[in-house]
Amino acid sequence: MFLVVLGSSLGLMTFYVWFRTVRSTTRPGRVRRILTALLLILTALLVAALVSRRDPAGSGWLAWPGYLWFGLLVYLVLALLVLEPVRLIRRLTRPRRPAEEAPDLERRRFLARAGAVAAGAAAVGVTGVGVATALGPPDVLRVPVRLPRLAREFDGFRIAVVSDIHLGPLLGRRHTERIVRMVNETEPDLVAVVGDLVDGTVAQLGPAAAPLADLVSRDGTFFVTGNHEYFVDDTAAWLTELDQLGVQVLRNENTRIRRGAAAFDLAGVNDLAGRSAEEPPDFDAALRGTDAGTPTILLAHQPVQVAEAARRNVDLQLSGHTHGGQMWPFHYAVELAQPSLAGLSTVDGTQLYVSRGAGFWGPPVRVGAPPDITVLTLRG
Structure with missing residues (x-):
């Protein structure tokens, strides 16, 4: 269709x-x-x-x-x-x-x-x-986010959010190297890559993605699938490749991020397109075992997934997918399909941050929607 x-x-x-x-x-x-x-x-x-x-x-x-x-x-x-x-x-x-x-x-x-x-x-x-x-360098945005249940040990914790890198025929290894360099310059505590990394197979684009191994942060780099990860017949191979690059894939699961006795939960759900590969998003599995007394931060590629996150009292969802509209006036069509085009908002009590993405899809053109890398600074 x-x-x-x-x-x-x-x-x-x-x-x-x-x-x-x-x-x-x-x-x-x-x-x-x-x-x-x-x-x-x-x-x-x-x-x-x-x-x-x-x-x-x-x-x-x-x-x-x-x-x-x-x-x-x-x-x-x-x-x-x-x-x-x-x-x-x-x-x-x-x-x-x-x-x-x-x-x-x-x-x-x-x-x-x-x-x-x-x-x-x-x-x-x-x-x-x-x-x-x-084709220019992404904007580096610095956004404070207040989480009421955040322990004081995490006050000032920095999460670098990057999405929609879209390695493919127009964007290759140099694009990844620039993103890695810019992310590392922000000295993040954690890196979140929220989907749509590639538009091709590991054999085609493995060398282009290899610089991701050079990402540096105290608590590691985490990844969730976007819809484009399911457009290639190589999803499982890519997840294995990312693991070998030191990028931890959250497939409907969560992990604890600790500072001494303090902690918060970082969870990730598969993209909605995973249904076609029998890997649908499973919020119950992704949030199983999380601590209701501490914040939960969810990585989910599409902003529209925040409806399910809000039902489960997630504190903050990090997303991409929209490209900020990429080319005006397509902004208006994207706004009809997603609860947020870009930036920080609140949906039914859950905060939602949407990155405009660091790459592009289709035309190498961005009008009214510059690419970005965002550093979220958590505040209690």
Whole structure:
């Protein structure tokens, strides 16, 4: 269903762009054929990139032009749509010509070209800024979080939260190395990687993930699956690989974090997509044995999972998944599906922190949603 919707949307967007930037701006002939062919080639590259995404090692040469065109196409469509009311007003206010007088086709083409150039310039500008943001270093956010039952021994405890790294055809080992370096510079007590680490198999992306072994923190690095971990036929192999890298995977389970006699519980649940791999999230198992007298912090990839967490009196849930919307105006669609787009909020008594993620998926473009690494400082 996702592929059907995506394919239909791409077809409609491509036709609309062709009609407004090619059909309406050129006479029939060679120029129109060349521009039409160029548009079809770009769309074919995008389709090829989507189809070959299961082979990150060999699809980078397709992914870069294909996904860049995807981002540009989105903003080209939006810019052209903004001009539609102007076209409508001009049409309604245009003086009627006598029936025998020929329409001024050249003037129409000139106006159509002007609109296409303006829309193209706006789309290129927005996409360019979005690419620079997506490929640039993540913002390091420092957020205090108050947990009423937190023992004084944990006051000032720092949790580095990173999500949605999305290693794949566009992001590789250098991306991981930068994230590891930035996380280590914050000197965290604990690192939480809340899903969507990879878009490929261990054989394809194992070397890209290897720098995770260099993460340094007093109490270790913990990981929960995201939906993308279940999009590859290699979930179990990845969990084994992470364990060998020193990253502890919480699969519907919990562990105690201690400071002398004081402690809190750190739990993790599988992503909702785990249902397809017969590894669904199990909150009862994840929270079994936790101490009701001390705080419980839950790692769960999708913010929507906070509803189950709140029913079980979890103090704080750490999530990702949303990318902060990644590309405006998709923020609004994400907000319809998730209780929070980004940042700290409270849902039915449970605090929820949502990272915008350190990578991207699909177009290497972020507009209105810069990547981030967050350091949460716990306060009692």
